[in-house]
Amino acid sequence: MSTAAGVGNVGSATGRRIAWAVLAVVMLFSILPVFWALRTSLSTNSGIILEPSNPLPVEATFFNYERVLGDPPIEEVQAAGGTGGEFSVLLAVRNSMIVATGITIGQVFFCAMAAYAFARLRFKGRELVFTLFLSALVVPPIFTMIPNFLFMRDLQLSLGFTSLDLSWLPGSDKAGWINTFPGLMAPFFLMTPFAIFFLRQFFLGISREVEEAAIIDGAGHMRRFFRIILPMSVPALVTLAIITYVNSWNEFLWPFVAGRDESVRVVTVALNDFKAQTPGTTRPDWTGLMTATFVAAVPILLLFGVLGRRVVDAIQFSGIK
Amino acid sequence: MTTAAAPVAGSDASAEKPKRGKSSVDNDGWKVAIWFLLPSLIGFLVFYLIPTIRAIRLSFQKVSILNPAAATSVGWENYTDIMEDADFWNSAWVTLQYVVINIGIQTVLALGLAVLMSRLTESLIVRATILLPWILPNILVGLLFLFIFDPTVGIVAQVFKFFGFDPIAFLASTTWVIPALALINVWKFTGYTALLFFAGLQTIPKMLYEAGSIDGATEWQMFRSITIPLLRPILALVMVVSLIGSFQVFDVVAAAGGGVQGSPGDPLGKSRVLYLYIYENAFLFQNKFGYAAALATILMIFLTVITLLQLRLLRADQSDLA
Structure with a gap:
C-alpha cells in the first residue's frame, strides 16, 4: 500500500x-x-x-x-517596560545585509575561480595546494581569530604607492579595519575551504565534452570559465550562495570582536548587546527583546520561505557527499 | 564533417601530449592557474596560514592586547600554567559534559526522526519545518530559550507549575545550566542532523527491507541489521562534524548561559565552556592574550586528533561495506 x-x-x-x-x-x-x-x-x-x-x-x-x-x-x-536604550533593529538588519551580501558575492566568486583551477587546470603541486586548503577545515575559528584581530587592528592598508582611503566608511576612525565593513567581511571574503571543496566537486561532475567545442574554437580558460562552467553551475552557485549567506548572517564570534560600533554592528551582536543591557534581575524587557528577536529573524525566515526547497536539497546533498 | 573534425581533434591531442611531460609545461599550468588561484591563495595565506603560525608564536609569549609589540617570550610557561589552571580544567570538564549530553541526545533523536520520515513521507513541508531551527542564528535561538526557560514568565515554568512542581531557573542553576544549554542546541540541530541521516537512508536499496519483511524480520531487527550497518559511514561522518562543532559551543552560552559581559561564565563558572574561557583570556583579562593563544592551540590539537581518529574509523567502516 x-x-x-x-x-x-x-x-x-x-x-x-x-x-x-x-x-x-x-x-x-x-x-x-x-x-x-x-x-x-x-x-x-x-x-x-x-x-x-x-x-x-x-x-x-x-x-x-x-x-x-x-x-x-x-x-x-x-x-511599556522598556529602557529607552532599545537599539535600532533596522540599522542592525541593514548592517547584516551589507556584510552577508558582501561576503557571499566575494566568497562564491573567488571560490568558483579556485575550484575551476582545481577541477580543470593542470599545474604542479595541485593536489598539495588543495589538501592544504582543505586542512584549514579543522582549524577552530577562535584559533585564527586571535591573530586576525591583531592583524585587522594594525592594518593600515597601503598598496605601496598610496594608502587606500577608507574614510567614507562608518567607524573608520577606529583602529585599523576594526569596526569597518571590510574588516567584518575580510576573513570570509576570499575563500573558505568548504566553498572551494563544494564547487570543485560540482565542476568535476560537469562533462568535459561540452567544453571540447569551445576548446576547438580556441577559447582560453577565462572564456571557458565564464561562458561555460559558470552558466552550467548556476544551481550549485545558488545553493552555495544561500549557505554562505545564512552562515554570514548567523556569524557571531568575529563581528562580536571586530564590529561592536553601532554603525557597523550586525544583528547577532546587537541582539546580544540588547540582552546584556537589559537588567536581567528585576524586570527584563521581555516583549522588547522578543520583538527585536522576531524582527531579526524575519529576513532569514523570508529567505527560507522563498528558497526552502533549495536549502533542504543542499543539506541533503552535503549529507551524501 | 568527420574529416574536418579528425585533424582538429588530432592536433588537439598532440597539443595535449607535451602537457603530460615535464616541468616546463607544468609551469605553463601555473601561469594560468595563478590567476584563478590568486584571491583564494591570498585569503588562505592571510587568514589561515599566517594566523596559525602567529597564534602558535603568541602562545609562547606574554602579550597584552593593548600593546602586542611589547610581547615577551616566556617559553612553555603558558602551557605549564594551563596544566595547573583550575579554571581551565573546569571549562574542559563543563565542555565535555555539554558535548556528551548534546551529541548523545541529538544523534539518537535525529536517527529516530530520520527513520520515521523515510518510512512516512518525503514531504518538503515536513523537512523544511524540522530544518527551521537550524537556519536561525545561534544568538537568536539562545534568546528565545532564555525567555522560554525564564522561571517566572517562561512557558517551561508554567508547565512545571501545571504538574505541581516548583519552577526551576534552569539557566541560572549550577546543576541545570549545562543540560539546559545542551538541550537548546539539541533543539537547534536535531532536524538538521535528521535530514543528513535521511539523505543517507535514501541511498539504502528498498528491496533489502522487502526481502527482510518477506523473511519475517521485525522492524527492530531490520533497523539493527540493515539500517545501522549501511548508514554507518554517514553516521560516523555526521558525528565527527557534530562533535567538533559541539566542542566549539559559544554563541548560545553567550546569549543564554550567563554571557560574556558582566560576570562571564555564570552561574559560578558552570557554563564557562572552553570557547568562552579563551575569549575571556584574550579580550577581557589583562596580559593574557598569549595565554588565550595557548589555550586555542591546545583546543586545535585536540580537535585535530579527534578528527584524525574518527577519519580512521570512517575508513574502516567503508572497507566494511565494500
Whole structure:
C-alpha cells in the first residue's frame, strides 16, 4: 500500500498513525519557540506576567514594534517596560545585509575561480595546494581569530604607492579595519575551504565534452570559465550562495570582536548587546527583546520561505557527499 | 564533417601530449592557474596560514592586547600554567559534559526522526519545518530559550507549575545550566542532523527491507541489521562534524548561559565552556592574550586528533561495506 507513495512500508495502520503523531509533535516543537516570540512581541510586559501560558497575545499591542523599529517618546517606552536604550533593529538588519551580501558575492566568486583551477587546470603541486586548503577545515575559528584581530587592528592598508582611503566608511576612525565593513567581511571574503571543496566537486561532475567545442574554437580558460562552467553551475552557485549567506548572517564570534560600533554592528551582536543591557534581575524587557528577536529573524525566515526547497536539497546533498 | 573534425581533434591531442611531460609545461599550468588561484591563495595565506603560525608564536609569549609589540617570550610557561589552571580544567570538564549530553541526545533523536520520515513521507513541508531551527542564528535561538526557560514568565515554568512542581531557573542553576544549554542546541540541530541521516537512508536499496519483511524480520531487527550497518559511514561522518562543532559551543552560552559581559561564565563558572574561557583570556583579562593563544592551540590539537581518529574509523567502516 505504501509502496505506491514511493516510500518504505510501515506495518500496521495504527503504527502508522502513531508515527505520524510523533512527527507532528516534532514539527510543532520546531515552530513553537518562534511562534512564542511572535506571541510575546504582540503582548505587553505586564500582560505576559498576568497570563504567562496564554498562547495568544496578552493585551495585544503593536507598540513593541513601534519602539523597536521607530523612536516613540521615552515616557511611553518606559511605561511599556522598556529602557529607552532599545537599539535600532533596522540599522542592525541593514548592517547584516551589507556584510552577508558582501561576503557571499566575494566568497562564491573567488571560490568558483579556485575550484575551476582545481577541477580543470593542470599545474604542479595541485593536489598539495588543495589538501592544504582543505586542512584549514579543522582549524577552530577562535584559533585564527586571535591573530586576525591583531592583524585587522594594525592594518593600515597601503598598496605601496598610496594608502587606500577608507574614510567614507562608518567607524573608520577606529583602529585599523576594526569596526569597518571590510574588516567584518575580510576573513570570509576570499575563500573558505568548504566553498572551494563544494564547487570543485560540482565542476568535476560537469562533462568535459561540452567544453571540447569551445576548446576547438580556441577559447582560453577565462572564456571557458565564464561562458561555460559558470552558466552550467548556476544551481550549485545558488545553493552555495544561500549557505554562505545564512552562515554570514548567523556569524557571531568575529563581528562580536571586530564590529561592536553601532554603525557597523550586525544583528547577532546587537541582539546580544540588547540582552546584556537589559537588567536581567528585576524586570527584563521581555516583549522588547522578543520583538527585536522576531524582527531579526524575519529576513532569514523570508529567505527560507522563498528558497526552502533549495536549502533542504543542499543539506541533503552535503549529507551524501 | 568527420574529416574536418579528425585533424582538429588530432592536433588537439598532440597539443595535449607535451602537457603530460615535464616541468616546463607544468609551469605553463601555473601561469594560468595563478590567476584563478590568486584571491583564494591570498585569503588562505592571510587568514589561515599566517594566523596559525602567529597564534602558535603568541602562545609562547606574554602579550597584552593593548600593546602586542611589547610581547615577551616566556617559553612553555603558558602551557605549564594551563596544566595547573583550575579554571581551565573546569571549562574542559563543563565542555565535555555539554558535548556528551548534546551529541548523545541529538544523534539518537535525529536517527529516530530520520527513520520515521523515510518510512512516512518525503514531504518538503515536513523537512523544511524540522530544518527551521537550524537556519536561525545561534544568538537568536539562545534568546528565545532564555525567555522560554525564564522561571517566572517562561512557558517551561508554567508547565512545571501545571504538574505541581516548583519552577526551576534552569539557566541560572549550577546543576541545570549545562543540560539546559545542551538541550537548546539539541533543539537547534536535531532536524538538521535528521535530514543528513535521511539523505543517507535514501541511498539504502528498498528491496533489502522487502526481502527482510518477506523473511519475517521485525522492524527492530531490520533497523539493527540493515539500517545501522549501511548508514554507518554517514553516521560516523555526521558525528565527527557534530562533535567538533559541539566542542566549539559559544554563541548560545553567550546569549543564554550567563554571557560574556558582566560576570562571564555564570552561574559560578558552570557554563564557562572552553570557547568562552579563551575569549575571556584574550579580550577581557589583562596580559593574557598569549595565554588565550595557548589555550586555542591546545583546543586545535585536540580537535585535530579527534578528527584524525574518527577519519580512521570512517575508513574502516567503508572497507566494511565494500
